[in-house]
Amino acid sequence: xxxxxxxxHDGLQGKERLNVYRLRLRxxxxxxxxxxxxLVQLSSVPEAMIKRMxxxxxxxxxxxxxxxxxxxxxxxxxxxxxxxxxR
Numbered sequence: 681x682x683x684x685x686x687x688x689h690d691g692l693q694g695k696e697r698l699n700v701y702r703l704r705l706r707x708x709x710x711x712x713x714x715x716x717x718x719l720v721q722l723s724s725v726p727e728a729m730i731k732r733m734x735x736x737x738x739x740x741x742x743x744x745x746x747x748x749x750x751x752x753x754x755x756x757x758x759x760x761x762x763x764x765x766x767r
Contacts, residue, residue, distance in 0.1 A: 701746060702733060704760050708753055723752035 709719065716734060720727045725748050732739050743757075750757045 700762075701740075701760050702737060704762060705749065706734060708755060708759070712753065714753070719749065719752065723748045725749060725752075 708714075709716070714722070716730050717727070719725070720730055723730075725745055729741060729745065730749075733741055733745075746757055746760055750760055
């Protein structure tokens with residue numbers, strides 16, 4: 681992770697900040713056809729943590745966990761934290 685990397689977007693408030701990674705992770709998994717179970721295998725992140733990340737809007741995992749997931753999915757951490765527009 682580079683110096684100065686900001687995990688949270690300035691334009692988002694409270695729980696919206698925490699939801700960004702969760703929404704992006706769901707989108708990336710869906711686009712790539714990767715299940716939560718397969719992500720556990722690819723990332724070596726415990727299943728309970730992956731499931732909590734996908735379900736609990738108030739949970740923010742450690743940056744090291746996000747980094748493992750990003751590496752496993754061949755995306756940058758910025759890709760996981762990028763703001764997605766409302767539909």
